[in-house]
Amino acid sequence: MRKVIYIEKDIKDLPRTKYILKKFKNPIIILIDRYSEVFNKKNQNFRLQKINPAIILAKKYKNFILETPKSYTIGKKNNYYFSYMYNCLFDCRYCFLQGMYNSSNFVIFINYEDFFKEISFLKKKNIGKNTTIFSGYDCDSLAYDNITNFSNSVLKYFENFNDIELEIRTKSTYLKPFYRRSLKNIVLAFSFTPERFSTKYELGVASLKKRVDALKKVVNFGWNIGIRFDPFVIYEGWEVDYERLFKILFSTVPREQIHSVTYGNIRYPKKIFNNIKKMYTNEKLFLKFEKNKKNIYDENNGELIDNFCKNYLFTQIDQSKVFCNIHEK
């Protein structure tokens, strides 16, 4: 299937646009004024577009970095996030993006340097030392990296931001750019669910074995590693599956290289939950979700998850490295 690529006219001749275009054989190119003309319009269909998502190359002009919710941290006081891309190559059944956008086409903001410039202002404001920047909120940071080459720019810039911490979160096994000397201020964070769940609900994500093999390689280069059980999922037999997963992961990453471990339940704001539910009316995964305080939908299983994780994780790693993201009732 030929790839449809929309390009904002103002960036059509930039080297990065040309670099990305070269990755596709004979694409259908459509010039546009702004990405919002074609992305996320009301009558679009997320599931249909997911079959062969179009690419939209765009430029971002403002709101490069945003503050995370107050309680969200992996240890630092100031926490911000950014997304150089909207949407994801993978197709996780629980992904909140499908409830947030009407469109699953990929928007790529190619002016990566403007994100980094904004981040450098934090350094000037002298709050860099106590700051984490999270990459990968509206996308998976590395899932499309072989096309976008985003990580190469990250590595170049963060070498000079040595007091600002960056978390790059991913489920991808494309980690080639990180097979090099590690940077102390970058945390490579990997989200895992047990394989039995992942095979069924995380379409396009590599097998646990392939992911652990890729993880081993970056561990060997000395990178700081984040392990993310967010979401932590409950289903028949989850305890045994999680114990097995914990054992595999904590025997793969040496304690001193574990930067942090986080866990949290699946949770959605009302509008996002309703949109997702409409897409999968009979999906068992969402049957037990109910509305809690603050219009958040979850399965009311926070305490169960919290107890299980604490029991296991606190015996394995320093408590100060464990962070809980469970929605408070």
Ligand code: SF4
């Ligand atoms: S990897 Fe993350 S962003 Fe991508 S589909 Fe899965 S949950 Fe969504």
